[in-house]
Amino acid sequence: MEELKKLAAKEALRYIDDDMIIGLGTGSTTAYFIQMLGKKLMTEELEDVYGIPTSHQSRLLALESGIPVVTLDEVDAIDIAVDGADEVDPHLNLIKGRGAALTMEKIIEYRAGTFIVLVDESKLVEYLGQRVPVPIEVIPAAWRAIKEELEVFNATAELRMGVKKDGPVITDNGNFILDAKFIKIEDPLDMEIELNNIPGVVENGIFADIADIILVGTKEGVKKLER
Numbered sequence: 553m554e555e556l557k558k559l560a561a562k563e564a565l566r567y568i569d570d571d572m573i574i575g576l577g578t579g580s581t582t583a584y585f586i587q588m589l590g591k592k593l594m595t596e597e598l599e600d601v602y603g604i605p606t607s608h609q610s611r612l613l614a615l616e617s618g619i620p621v622v623t624l625d626e627v628d629a630i631d632i633a634v635d636g637a638d639e640v641d642p643h644l645n646l647i648k649g650r651g652a653a654l655t656m657e658k659i660i661e662y663r664a665g666t667f668i669v670l671v672d673e674s675k676l677v678e679y680l681g682q683r684v685p686v687p688i689e690v691i692p693a694a695w696r697a698i699k700e701e702l703e704v705f706n707a708t709a710e711l712r713m714g715v716k717k718d719g720p721v722i723t724d725n726g727n728f729i730l731d732a733k734f735i736k737i738e739d740p741l742d743m744e745i746e747l748n749n750i751p752g753v754v755e756n757g758i759f760a761d762i763a764d765i766i767l768v769g770t771k772e773g774v775k776k777l778e779r
């Protein structure tokens with residue numbers, strides 16, 4: 553799988569030119585892209601490229617890889633954003649947020665001229681929610697009420713707990729994550745909007761109608777899916 557992720561990451565570099573502002577996603581697949589982009593800058597194959605990180609993870613990795621970073625309020629436009637995903641459906645809708653970075657990811661990727669998604673073939677599903685729950689970032693005080701409200705959508709939600717930390721995972725924005733398992737998400741765009749309408753929800757991990765290009769690492773090479 554790691555080799556397939558690297559294949560997709562390498563292919564994404566072909567879309568990057570000098571003088572671009574690049575949204576830098578979060579996760580293991582994008583990490584390969586960030587490191588490869590850093591190398592291109594070090595060797596001066598690319599020049600004047602700036603990254604806008606979507607998390608502490610991508611910011612630290614970008615700095616370590618030699619990519620100068622800027623923030624959203626310092627730029628007029630984002631040329632391209634590159635990120636991974638947890639599920640991709642046949643209409644290029646996504647579930648993201650296994651790494652709890654969904655809010656900043658959506659803020660950046662929504663504003664990018666082109667949003668490129670990097671996945672290995674295991675992430676392709678027939679419908680969203682087939683394999684993974686939908687991560688929902690919530691204001692801590694509201695987590696219990698939101699968990700109960702999600703039952704209206706036939707979803708069962710769990711508060712995400714830390715692994716090397718006692719208690720709940722705290723996002724980069726200081727919030728909690730509820731992982732909501734749906735029976736089936738029939739209409740991703742509608743569900744994305746409905747979830748964000750619940751008071752206390754900061755953002756949810758359904759990314760409907762936002763990806764432009766999916767680069768899928770497969771054993772036969774990189775497959776490109778496009779809107």
Ligand SMILES: O=C[C@H](O)[C@H](O)[C@H](O)COP(=O)(O)O
Nearest residue numbers: 579580581636649651652653
């Ligand atoms: O919050 C995490 C992000 O949405 C990741 O981009 C997503 O979970 C995919 O991560 P990975 O490339 O490690 O599978």
